Amino acid sequence: MSTRGPRGPYAKSAARRQLILEAALAAYAEAGSRGVSVRDIAERVGLTDAGVLHHFGGREELLTAVLAARDAAAARRYGEEAALWRPEMLAENADTPGLVKLFVDLSAAAAEEAHPAHEYFTERYQVLRQRYANALAAGPPAGRPPEPDAGVEPEWAARMLIAATDGLQQQWLLDPSIDMAEDIARLRDVLLEALARAAATEPREGSD
Amino acid sequence: MSTRGPRGPYAKSAARRQLILEAALAAYAEAGSRGVSVRDIAERVGLTDAGVLHHFGGREELLTAVLAARDAAAARRYGEEAALWRPEMLAENADTPGLVKLFVDLSAAAAEEAHPAHEYFTERYQVLRQRYANALAAGPPAGRPPEPDAGVEPEWAARMLIAATDGLQQQWLLDPSIDMAEDIARLRDVLLEALARAAATEPREGSD
């Protein structure tokens, strides 16, 4: 390991990769929800499209790397385990719709078995599910009691049920052993119970 | 309205459209999770790609029509209101991953404001949310009490939470007024409560 600075055989390449990654990140962040071509990214770093692709092997590989870089940055900021107790991370996403769009696009495309991100997403979901399951089983950290039933209302429950249905399809495409119908029926029942309990606790809706 | 059969000025066009729609449906149903090009569909009906697009105006419009046709068929089979109480519909999806993939792809692409399916999806979510909210507020139909807490376990809760997070991003892209962080935090708390209650009811997990 040289201590002389960026002089090793791969130093330039690594630096270039990093530069391209940042350019791509910026391009998507600015893109609103429109598409980004490899050419767009290449222009930002003063290369041709082929030059950019040289460092990643292909377009989809590049995009996968962008997402992975984002994951890594988030993990660095928030730590690995905390996601469950820090939904503020999601609020941060709201500043960069382009990157949200990239995530949604890629996770759809990754359903294809031959897609470069296929394994990445498969493993990501496995790890995430395991981690969430453990955290949920352990319960909330001390001094963080779940709020009562504040805000548990039909409109919210409807959003959740629809979102879970859509999102579960993505997981199912990568792991067909998931029983979507049963999973969602159970969620519906749990939401109904929560709604009933919230109504019983705070029965002053519109009649007061 | 002519009673003489397919002889009106648009009869041929309507028939062609129908034929193309069916070919596209079949192509996606067979496609596993791989992509389908307009060319693929065109070959099935013995046209060039441009010939197919002529009837729909563009590729994305064609795909939107495919999805709308599928929605209409489902509504015909199950009725409009029943979706909540008939998650079996989801089990049916499991037979045609290609169409599930199409849905996921399109709903991602439709986030773009200029996308032909943008309004379709925006309205679809609005209608669906309203319908679900009403149904959830009304509670289960008579003779259909929610099951106790059977199957409420951490692995299931993890799948739901991740799915809801992913799916909510899609809704948010179309309606940025949604507060993702708050919505998901609430769901987490409700799931935690459900898990706690299930554990209290049936405390024989692994210790018996």
Place this chain on the structure above:
DNA sequence: GTCTATAGACCGATAGAC
């Protein structure tokens, strides 16, 4: 090793023949 130039394949969209 890094990158450009170039050529090929595929795709979707536009202009115009029938």
Place this chain on the structure above:
DNA sequence: GTCTATCGGTCTATAGAC
């Protein structure tokens, strides 16, 4: 109105300049 021929754009692959 229906459809084909053709065009421009994008990604990939390869050869070779630096």
